[in-house]
Amino acid sequence: MDSKEVERLHVVGHPFNTIRASNDMGRMPQDVMHTAQTIDVVPRELMKQQNAKSLDEALKNVPGIAASVGEGAGGLNGDQFLIRGFPAQNDIYEDGLRDFGVYTRDNFDYDSVNVIKGPSGQVFGNGTTGGAINAVTKAPTLQNHEGADFSGGSGQYYRGTVDINRRLGAHTAFRIEGLGNSNNVVGRKGVYDHRWGIAPSISFGLGTKTTLVFQIMHLSDESVPDFGVPVVAARGSSVGRPITEYGVPRQNWYGKDQDRNKTSDTMETLRLTHHFNSHLTFHNDLRFGEYSRNFEASKVQCKAGCINAINSGNLGAGAIERTTPGNSVPLPYHQSSWSVQNVASLQADFKTGFIKHQLVAGFDMSYVHDRRRQDVYNKAVPQANLLHPDGGTAGGVYRIAAGDNPGFMPVIPGLGKKANSSGYGFDTGIFIYDQMWFTKWLSVKGGFRWDRWQSQYNATGGPASYMNGKNSIANPDIHIPDTENVINPTASLILTPNKWQMFYFTYSSSTTPMGMYVTSGAVPVMPGKQSGTLPSSKPQRAQLYEVGSKMSLLHDRLGATISLFRLDKSNALTTDPVANATINTGDQQRNQGLELSLSGMILPGWNVTATYALYDPKVTSSATKSNVGKMIQYVPHNQATLWSAYEAFPNKPWNFTVGGGVTWRQGVWLDNANTARVPANVEFDSVLSHRFDRHWSVSLNGYNLSNRLNYSSIFSGYATPAPGRTFLGRLSMDY
Numbered sequence: 001m002d003s004k005e006v007e008r009l010h011v012v013g014h015p016f017n018t019i020r021a022s023n024d025m026g027r028m029p030q031d032v033m034h035t036a037q038t039i040d041v042v043p044r045e046l047m048k049q050q051n052a053k054s055l056d057e058a059l060k061n062v063p064g065i066a067a068s069v070g071e072g073a074g075g076l077n078g079d080q081f082l083i084r085g086f087p088a089q090n091d092i093y094e095d096g097l098r099d100f101g102v103y104t105r106d107n108f109d110y111d112s113v114n115v116i117k118g119p120s121g122q123v124f125g126n127g128t129t130g131g132a133i134n135a136v137t138k139a140p141t142l143q144n145h146e147g148a149d150f151s152g153g154s155g156q157y158y159r160g161t162v163d164i165n166r167r168l169g170a171h172t173a174f175r176i177e178g179l180g181n182s183n184n185v186v187g188r189k190g191v192y193d194h195r196w197g198i199a200p201s202i203s204f205g206l207g208t209k210t211t212l213v214f215q216i217m218h219l220s221d222e223s224v225p226d227f228g229v230p231v232v233a234a235r236g237s238s239v240g241r242p243i244t245e246y247g248v249p250r251q252n253w254y255g256k257d258q259d260r261n262k263t264s265d266t267m268e269t270l271r272l273t274h275h276f277n278s279h280l281t282f283h284n285d286l287r288f289g290e291y292s293r294n295f296e297a298s299k300v301q302c303k304a305g306c307i308n309a310i311n312s313g314n315l316g317a318g319a320i321e322r323t324t325p326g327n328s329v330p331l332p333y334h335q336s337s338w339s340v341q342n343v344a345s346l347q348a349d350f351k352t353g354f355i356k357h358q359l360v361a362g363f364d365m366s367y368v369h370d371r372r373r374q375d376v377y378n379k380a381v382p383q384a385n386l387l388h389p390d391g392g393t394a395g396g397v398y399r400i401a402a403g404d405n406p407g408f409m410p411v412i413p414g415l416g417k418k419a420n421s422s423g424y425g426f427d428t429g430i431f432i433y434d435q436m437w438f439t440k441w442l443s444v445k446g447g448f449r450w451d452r453w454q455s456q457y458n459a460t461g462g463p464a465s466y467m468n469g470k471n472s473i474a475n476p477d478i479h480i481p482d483t484e485n486v487i488n489p490t491a492s493l494i495l496t497p498n499k500w501q502m503f504y505f506t507y508s509s510s511t512t513p514m515g516m517y518v519t520s521g522a523v524p525v526m527p528g529k530q531s532g533t534l535p536s537s538k539p540q541r542a543q544l545y546e547v548g549s550k551m552s553l554l555h556d557r558l559g560a561t562i563s564l565f566r567l568d569k570s571n572a573l574t575t576d577p578v579a580n581a582t583i584n585t586g587d588q589q590r591n592q593g594l595e596l597s598l599s600g601m602i603l604p605g606w607n608v609t610a611t612y613a614l615y616d617p618k619v620t621s622s623a624t625k626s627n628v629g630k631m632i633q634y635v636p637h638n639q640a641t642l643w644s645a646y647e648a649f650p651n652k653p654w655n656f657t658v659g660g661g662v663t664w665r666q667g668v669w670l671d672n673a674n675t676a677r678v679p680a681n682v683e684f685d686s687v688l689s690h691r692f693d694r695h696w697s698v699s700l701n702g703y704n705l706s707n708r709l710n711y712s713s714i715f716s717g718y719a720t721p722a723p724g725r726t727f728l729g730r731l732s733m734d735y
Contacts, residue, residue, distance in 0.1 A: 015045040016607040017600030019552045019559030023114065024136045025096040026273070026283030026345045027123050027360060027431070033550050036445060036492035036504035038117035038563045038595060046609060047107060049645055049659065049687060051151065051701045051730055053159065053181070055079055055092075055105040055135065058113045060663050061641055063595050063613035065115065066634055067712070078103040078263070078520075083130030084117060084567055085591040085617045085635035086542070089520050090512075091127045093134040094217075095269060098124075100339040100368050100519050101291040103263040105135070106219060108161050108179035109199040112136045117595075118544040118567065121488030121510030122449045125364055125429045128510045129542040129569060139213055140165055140173035140203040146735045153728035157183040171208055176200040179219075187724030188226060189251040190391060195221035213271045221263045225297035226253065228713060228720030230320070231676045232302045235311040240676035242711065242719040243302055243386075246310045250709055250721040254320055254384045255298040257391040258398070262294040281347045283362075289339040291519065296332035296399065298322050298381070299718065306386055318386035331410065332375040332399050337519045341366035345431075356437040360447075364429040370519045371422045374461075375399045376408040406463040416475040419461030425518045426454045433490065445492040453484045455515025484539055486511040502550045512540040542569045558600035566592040568620075587672070588621035589632050605647040609661075613639045619672055630674045634714060636666040645687060657699075660686035670716055678719045681710040697732045 018041035019033045032039045040062045042052075052058045056079060059065045066082040078101070080089045092099045099105075107113070113135050120128040145165040152158050158181070165175040179197040201215040229248065233240040244250050272284045301321045302310070309318025345362030377397050384390070402409050402419035409417040433447020459478040466473055490508040497503075548563030572587040593615040601607050617635035619627045631637075645659025663683045670676040684706055689699030703726040704710065712722035 014557045014601045015043050016609065017552065017557055017559040018043050019550060020556065021112070025134070026281070026347060027096065027343070027362065029347050029358065029360065033502055033552060034496065036494050036506045037508070038546065038548060038561065040115045040117070040597060042113040044111050046643070047110070050643065050685065051699065051728055052107060054107055055113065058107055058110070059115070059133070061609055061611065061643065062115050063597060063611035063639055063641065064117065064615070066665070079105050081133065082634055083115065085615060085632050086130035086569060088130055088133060090516050091124070091132045093124070093132055094267070095137055095271065095285070096134060097269065097285055097287045097341050097343065098366065099267070100289055100337065101265045102293060102335070102519050103219065103265050103291070104221060104223070106179060106181065106195060106197055108197055109137050109177045109217060110135050111138045118546060118565065119508045119510030119542040122431060122433060122447055122490040122508060125427060125449060125451050126453055126486070126516055127512050129512055129540060130567070137199070137215065138163065138175060138177060140175040140201055142167050142173055142206050147733060149730055149732040151728050151730040154726040155184040155186040155723070157728060159183070171206045172202070172204050173206060174202045185723050186726045187250050187721060188253055190253045190255065191224045191226045193221065193223040195219060209275045211273045215269045216266070218266045223261050224255065224259055225261045225295070226713070226720050227297060227299045227715065227718050229718065230300055230302040231670060231717050231719060232307055232310065238675065242678060243310060244709060244721055245679070247315060248386065250724070252389055254300040254322065254389045255391055256381065256397065259296050259298055260294065261297065264292045266290045279349050284342070284344045286342045287340065291337040293335040295335065300384065309386055315387050319383045320386050320389070321383050322381040334373045335370065337368065337370040339366065339368040357434055359434045361432040364427070364431065366427045367424065368518050369424045372420065374402040374409070374419050374421070376402045376405050378405065403461055406466065409462060411466070415459045415478050416473065417462040417466050418459040421457070421459050423457040423518050424455060425515050428452045441496050443494045445494065446490065448487055448489040450487050453486070453513045453515065455513065455518065456481045457515070482513060482515045484513040486539065500552045504548055506544065506546045508544045510542045514539060538571050540569060540571045542567060554600070558598065558602065561597045563595045566590065586623055587619055587627070589618070590620045591615055591617040591632065591635065605650055606644070608644040609641070611641045627672050630672055631669050633671050633716065634668050636668050638666045640664045655691055657687065657689045660684065668714065670714060676717065678711045678714055681722070682708055683710060695733060695735050699730045699732070701728045701730070702726070
């Protein structure tokens with residue numbers, strides 16, 4: 001290697017202190033410490049210590065994140081998260097590019113996970129009402145490396161991963177990660193997940209001014225969708241609770257044997273970085289994505305017989321109704337999507353007089369297309385026994401094309417009976433912002449992004465007309481176009497009195513056009529009011545006011561953050577549990593609160609990660625006057641996590657690491673009217689590990705040690721019990 005060309009490495013005081021970690025995006029050149037926004041980082045070392053296996057599990061360490069929530073206009077839609085109380089299903093990124101796929105993300109190729117809190121339209125474009133989740137993937141390096149691990153344990157859990165990095169030349173390297181995973185869900189009968197993945201990548205120009213990285217990620221998954229159990233109000237109560245709170249066994253699954261969620265997702269990414277000189281750097285990131293999905297799931301309703309059984313305490317006399325086709329979504333469907341995105345940015349560092357500048361400018365173009373074929377069932381789905389459900393009782397019920405049995409096709413408000421749907425979204429964005437240092441300790445940052453969002457939704461097929469009572473209703477094809485031009489500004493005041501402390505005030509905004517939900521909704525977002533037969537609705541808008549501080553303590557071994565924020569949102573979305581549509585209510589919502597985090601090494605060998613979030617989430621304005629002042633659905637008042645581990649006798653043959661933690665989320669409301677609620681989640685986890693030498697180690701992780709009845713997925717009228725007590729052993733090799 002040329003003596004003037006060195007591989008650029010980012011070094012932090014300790015891997016558990018992420019305060020000085022990079023944001024790994026050309027659009028966000030400053031590290032976490034000096035970015036005027038709350039950013040939580042889940043590092044690779046923490047995910048390994050906890051044996052976290054998915055994006056969902058990694059985000060348990062982030063305050064203000066609620067995982068697997070919401071109805072979605074088509075049932076379970078892969079990873080769904082709330083950030084600070086607002087949906088983020090379209091705000092998941094990988095290496096700074098949007099991941100449009102509708103699937104459950106495995107973390108086998110993740111190096112870290114960054115959560116950027118608050119509206120970030122200026123950086124990411126449309127969406128990001130509550131923030132953005134950015135997974136940073138493993139990339140080739142010039143250091144040869146081979147690693148593998150195998151996990152097995154409760155619920156017939158088997159998992160293997162491999163990670164091989166090879167240097168191919170002075171500036172070239174190749175890396176490949178692989179995954180195989182199969183497991184049932186402890187405490188849920190009949191629910192499983194099988195997936196495999198592969199992620200090869202190659203880097204050119206490492207250690208030179210021009211670096212090119214080409215990556216492919218493929219993940220195939222076959223699982224059983226689990227809507228869990230319905231939420232009902234027992235006699236004498238005005239608040240509904242999951243039926244498992246009344247004595248129904250937590251393992252009861254009320255689906256059909258043929259329920260499946262099969263996904264196949266591939267992304268090809270090309271990332272280019274060129275350093276012209278010490279003042280000018282160019283980034284260009286390009287991604288193609290192909291996604292497919294075959295979905296069939298069951299929801300159930302607790303009607304008269306079921307409610308009477310709960311009220312009488314004689315659960316054996318109750319029956320629970322699977323959703324009857326034609327009355328409610330979800331019905332089965334086949335989905336295929338593809339997308340392309342290119343983001344180019346230029347970073348310039350220069351001075352004008354005594355003022356130092358860091359200017360970032362660029363453009364972002366993306367296109368996503370979705371096509372969906374609707375199926376129906378040949379006949380009504382039979383009831384299930386409340387205490388002893390059997391998926392086999394749905395025998396004789398099978399899928400057929402929607403056009404073969406239009407009588408079972410659902411009537412979607414504003415659309416009619418439709419067999420097929422398709423849509424696209426095309427976004428063009430231009431962004432520019434400048435950070436100006438007036439002194440070494442005082443700077444301001446400001447800029448904006450302009451976006452033009454064009455989308456169209458098409459609902460086609462189905463009968464020429466259908467009967468509504470005695471009336472014949474015409475059923476024409478529907479085409480719904482939408483075009484929005486939006487500007488999202490941002491401004492920050494930043495104080496850095498010394499190298500270990502930073503204070504900031506930030507204002508930022510974001511906009512979410514209704515057509516944003518191209519791949520994650522089976523029907524378009526429906527407005528609270530319609531104009532004729534065509535929906536028409538204003539986009540969602542969010543504004544953030546935040547003040548905070550970040551500190552790196554104990555010689556960069558420990559990082560701490562504190563922030564106070566107010567987040568206002570207009571034209572908020574909600575879900576209708578009856579029609580299963582996502583509705584724009586026109587409501588205004590506000591979440592304000594406090595967030596704290598502490599992560600790093602307290603003493604040599606002793607790492608700790610602790611977070612706390614205190615929220616005041618309220619509906620501030622609504623056409624439904626009784627909802628004003630109520631809490632926003634899915635958002636807890638309080639939420640906290642703690643994880644700590646200590647490595648004893650690190651250089652001795654009898655070394656061991658012992659640790660554990662707790663995750664706590666206060667009970668949440670499932671609707672904005674505050675009439676249905678799930679109780680608090682409390683989960684205790686642990687780890688015990690031993691290193692045989694520098695290359696081999698063994699560990700045992702325990703999850704939900706108290707076997708508490710928690711709820712991992714929550715919907716507007718349903719809740720899914722979380723896995724019960726689980727133990728996983730792991731053998732790791734690292735050379």
